């Protein structure tokens with residue numbers, strides 16, 4: 001059995017009430033599992049912020065307008081320049097205007113952050129989020 005740590009935390013009552021309502025609606029059996037998931041989500045957000053050093057694994061989710069002039073070529077150029085970070089890419093044609101890509105990445109956290117920023121700032125990229133673990 002894994003070792004567990006026990007914590008006792010103070011939470012403003014309205015926040016706790018909202019949290020309990022949310023986790024009940026989501027089907028969590030108890031607070032412990034929900035708080036653990038919240039902690040993992042916060043750590044993943046921290047990793048995605050580029051604040052961590054070293055190797056990370058994860059996925060970038062990006063939605064963009066595929067008929068924006070030059071955008072597809074720019075995004076492909078950026079990805080080719082970072083081919084050593086990209087394990088795999090899945091492309092989904094969402095509708096006549098929009099494409100979605102799921103880009104699996106592995107490598108240096110700071111380089112992955114730079115890769116994300118290079119794509120995110122291109123005109124026509126509507127969403128770009130990453131989950132890095």
Ligand code: NI
Pocket residue numbers: 066091092093094098099100
């Ligand atoms: Ni497409």
